[in-house]
Amino acid sequence: MPPHIYVISLATAHERRVFxxxxxxxxxxxYTIVDGVHGATTPDHALFGKYNDKKRLRRRGAGSSLRLSQLGCFASHYLLWQRCLENEQAIIVLEDDAILQPTFTDFYQAAEQLATQYGLIWLQPSRKQDQHSGRKIGNLGPFTIRQYTKGFSGTTGYLLTPLAAKTLLAYSAEWLYPVDNTMDRFxxxxxxxxxLDPACIQQDDDFESSINVADAGTRRTLPDRLRREADSLKDTLARGWYNLKAGMTARNP
Incomplete structure (x- = not known):
């Protein structure tokens, strides 16, 4: 039985739900449409207590606090991870800005088999595709399965198994980054x-561009910039070491 599809959508997003x-x-x-957590209207949501703003500011500098919309997005995905684990069933998660490609039906037919082999499969393109092609690790139907040395930006769509959900929930005991960055910290x-290559969904960039926009008027001091760069360098080194141990290179065929 294929994994069930869950679509995250704010209750007020009527046009996107229709789409x-x-x-x-x-x-x-x-499929099931689930109400996303609207951070601005539920600023005291219980899950928001997991967010450690002081620790984030120490790592990323002033002006880097997560916005309520980002916390709401994180909570929306987190709740589906919980459902995946509790039901002990793989799920397909889509956001309401997902544009399904002709290959989506092929993916859906293969999803049950994919869930037996991989814990997390991104359905959108890697936003860093121009930097690296990913290492081929398998084939299924019209798809090449690729593992990337640099991950994915955005949470437009993914396949998730209970085991991977359990890992993400444990890793997310404390929130420091937006949900896509958190999932990307492989x-x-x-x-x-x-x-998947080719990807079976695309993201509506017009919608994405209205979120994750830097706060207007924020100017980082030199210490803040250095703190941010040091944190990014630390991640780069950790990512490189992980890929080295995994036998990955930046441009595997």
């Missing part, structure tokens, strides 16, 4: 950055 229903209904696929939680 997602039209796409999935046209493919006759079963060099710490050891869930490989694995994706």
């Amino acid at each position: 997602m229903r039209q796409q999935l209904d046209a493919l006759a696929l079963p 060099f710490e939680h050891s869930i490989a950055a694995t994706g």
Whole structure:
């Protein structure tokens, strides 16, 4: 039985819900639309207590605090990870800015088999594809399965197994980064950055561009810039060491 599809959407996002229903209904696929956590209207959400702002500022400098919209996005995904683990069933998670590609049906038909081999499969393209092609680790139907030395930005869509959900939940006992950055830290939680080639969904960039925008008027001091660069360098070195141990190189064929 293929993993169930869950679509994260704010209750007020009526047009996007219609858009997602039209796409999935046209493919006759079963799905559930779940209300996303609206950070601005629920600033006291219980899960937001996991966020450690002081620690983030020490790492990333002034002006780097996560916004309520980012915390709401994190909570929305976190709740589905919990559901995946509790139900002991793999799931497919889509955000309501996902544009399904013709290969999505092929992916859905292969999803059950993919879930037996991989804990997390990204369905969107790697935003760093122009920097590296990823190492081929398998084939299934029309897809090449690739593992990437640099991961994925955004959480437009992914396949998740209960074991991987358990790992992400444990890793996310404390929140320091946006949810996509957290999931992308494979060099710490050891869930490989694995994706499909070709990707079976695309992201609506017009929607994405309205979030994750730097706060207007924020000017970082030199110590803040140095703190941010030091933290980024630390991640780069940790990522490189992980990839080296895994036998990965930046441009595997």
